[in-house]
Amino acid sequence: xxxxxxxxxxxxxxxxxxxxxxxxxxxxxxxxxxxxxxxxxxxxxxxxxxxxxxxxxxxxxxxxxxxxxxxxxxxxxxxxxxxxxxxxxxxxxxxxxxxxxxxxxxxxxxxxxxxxxxxxxxxxxxxxxxxxxxxxxxxxxxxxxxxxxxxxxxxxxxxxxxxxxxxxxxxxxxxxxxxxxxxxxxxxxxxxxxxxxxxxxxxxxxxxxxxxxxxxxxxxxxxxxxxxxxxxxxxxxxxxxxxxxxxx
Numbered sequence: 533x534x535x536x537x538x539x540x541x542x543x544x545x546x547x548x549x550x551x552x553x554x555x556x557x558x559x560x561x562x563x564x565x566x567x568x569x570x571x572x573x574x575x576x577x578x579x580x581x582x583x584x585x586x587x588x589x590x591x592x593x594x595x596x597x598x599x600x601x602x603x604x605x606x607x608x609x610x611x612x613x614x615x616x617x618x619x620x621x622x623x624x625x626x627x628x629x630x631x632x633x634x635x636x637x638x639x640x641x642x643x644x645x646x647x648x649x650x651x652x653x654x655x656x657x658x659x660x661x662x663x664x665x666x667x668x669x670x671x672x673x674x675x676x677x678x679x680x681x682x683x684x685x686x687x688x689x690x691x692x693x694x695x696x697x698x699x700x701x702x703x704x705x706x707x708x709x710x711x712x713x714x715x716x717x718x719x720x721x722x723x724x725x726x727x728x729x730x731x732x733x734x735x736x737x738x739x740x741x742x743x744x745x746x747x748x749x750x751x752x753x754x755x756x757x758x759x760x761x762x763x764x765x766x767x768x769x770x771x772x773x774x775x776x777x778x779x780x
Contacts, residue, residue: 533559533625537572539584540632545641551630561621565608566591566598568620569631585644591616593757596692599699600645601632606696606755614694614757634695636704638742651741652693652709658737659730660713662722681719688715690758697752697760703744708752710738711768712760718771728778731771 534557542549556572563571566588573583589597593614600615602608608618623629631645639647677685691712698704714731717723723730746765753762 533561535559535623536628538628538630541644542641544643559620563620564591564616565618565620566616585646587646588616593617594692596694599634599694599696601634601699603630606699607757612757612759634699636698638704639695639698649695654741655706655710655734655737656713659726659734662717663725664722675721677720685716685719688712688764691760692758694757696755696757698743700751700755703747705746706738706743707746707765708756708760710734711764714771715764715767718767728775731768731775735772
């Protein structure tokens with residue numbers, strides 16, 4: 533199959549960017565979206581042209597490294613799917629696809645489709661950890677945690693930090709990402725040591741990084757490749773109020 537691409541090209545953060553037309557030919561329907569871009573890059577390199585820069589690593593929907601806007605939607609048209617898991621059978625021969633980078637003040641563009649998501653690291657460094665010294669690996673049943681609580685913590689922990697929630701939000705809010713990390717630790721006994729400071733420090737770091745405020749419209753939940761629930765934002769707000777009273 534053959535598809536037509538309009539790809540955002542920008543040589544650097546201070547350069548002027550634009551959409552450039554390419555044609556991807558001889559594309560197998562079972563190719564992933566990123567394999568299709570690999571094929572285009574092989575052609576560009578063979579012609580002596582600069583290949584399209586994009587992020588990828590595991591290509592199994594686990595690491596959160598990949599992330600682009602495909603026809604205006606983070607990660608493309610399929611729900612609960614990262615762009616590396618999107619396959620070309622989703623498209624028809626002759627389709628035109630527009631590919632752009634995440635666009636957010638807190639995610640400055642590096643080159644083409646690559647943005648700097650270091651602001652997420654800043655949020656995690658502010659409080660997304662536990663200081664409990666566990667020593668050696670404890671027995672699995674040494675700390676009794678109800679299955680319902682463990683399941684809810686795992687539902688939050690599946691966040692891969694790809695940034696799709698930020699890219700989809702009109703305010704470029706990181707509330708879903710931050711709340712997932714806060715919820716995960718707030719539910720577990722290991723996370724109680726920093727409970728009164730974690731949420732305040734992580735929310736403050738989120739605001740300082742330049743992310744916008746949450747207006748609770750749900751675009752983040754709709755495009756999250758791991759289906760992170762909007763309810764975690766309510767948990768974050770609740771934990772924030774509790775922490776402010778505890779620290780008063």
